[in-house]
Amino acid sequence: MPDHSRPSPEIADEVLVLGGGVAGLACAQALAEAGQAVRVxxxxxxxxxxxxxxCGTLTPSHALPLAAPGMVGTALRWMFTPDAPFLVRPRWDPELWHWMLRFAARCNPGTFARAIAPKAALLTASMDLLDDLVKRRGLxxxxxxxxxxxxxxxLAAFKAAVSEHLRLTAHGIEVQVWDGETAQADEPCLRPGVVGALHFPGDGHLRPERYTAELARLVREDGGVVEEGVAVRRLQRAAGGWxxxxxxxxxxxARELLVAAGPWARRLLAPLGLRLPLVPGKGYSITTARPAQAPRRPLVLKERSVCITAWDDGFRLGSTMEFAGYDARLTRARLDALERGAREGLxxxxxxxxxxxxxxxxPMTWDDLPVLGAAPGHPGLWLAVGHGMMGMGMSAVTGRLLADLMLGRDPVVDPAPYRLERFASR
Incomplete structure (x- = not known):
């Protein structure tokens, strides 16, 4: 019997994409280019x-998992340091502490080593796909x-990092080890005192707000629709779709629904009985005009975890990780830490x-991998969430993989490591 309590839908589409961030737009772009009627x-x-x-960085270099040996001790030491690069604010939050326990269980050498391959697969494939898209569609x-x-x-941190990051070469990611003199010759913007550097020639960067605008342009050019200011309060299965x-x-x-709602996805999908292992990890940035002595390419000042990106028309300091729930305050101590770290290095x-x-x-998962693919038990519902800090760098492969799966094509990468079902047995 039809549900007469619901208003009649305004428009029926083949695919609704819920979320207009980089992941949702990349999925919509790939689907629209394949001829699907898409609405974002x-x-x-x-x-x-x-x-x-x-910071707009595209980083196969970041394929090492966040859950590294020693991270638990580091997080505990930093818990009461407001400007620490990795901060967990102590408070009553059962979901966060369940997430943290799962994360902590992964901070061992064996799990760390096994977790590199699936993250590297997404990051390296995405670089090649994005490179092709930019050239082919003129982004x-x-x-x-x-x-x-x-x-x-x-020096001790540098030596440890060399040993750790050379693991990436087994996954097709080139790593160049530089001494301090080489690093400062390559980047004259650096202050004296550099003892060494790791250079990743296969990484890249872009201007994130221009990239998302360009993806939206391509969706529209290929016949899709993009709507802003839509706060969804209800989603459910309907006859033949969603x-x-x-x-x-x-x-x-729509016949199919693709949820790419970032840190809000967990709340949106909870009424359907889907439990996503997502918590919000808060990052900060400061944007200014480009300084006279700007880096030639993106830098990460590792001891302070400050990422620096310079574009022709701008300059950004960013990074840090703060687990404070959906706290909407712009915390001055976190911003000041970015600038202080930059002053030490530049x-x-x-x-x-x-x-x-x-x-x-x-949107952070405790195994540091996104959730990509069909939602089990919910026909026609697809997920593209949980990219953590890697949304830009994984966007192109996310779009291609979801389009492949939804259209029954051979997937661009093996989808098994990214299915939601992986959490059921953990």
């Missing part, structure tokens, strides 16, 4: 949430693939004209 529904503005203020997003450099001022209703009473139906640590101070919630 974004709660705010396109690319304005987690995708907006990050104007400041894209460059000229490397990224980790910079060290502590039904969505917004807070202002609009509604949509001759000119910040540019003129501070344009923006920003934070965003990253």
């Amino acid at each position: 529904l974004e709660r705010d503005r396109i690319g304005a949430a987690t995708s907006l203020g990050n 104007d997003c400041g894209y460059r693939r000229d490397g990224l450099t980790y910079v060290y001022r502590d 039904y969505l209703e917004s807070a202002d009473g609009r509604c949509w139906t 001759r000119e640590p910040i540019g003129p004209g501070r344009r923006e101070e920003w934070f965003g919630w990253r």
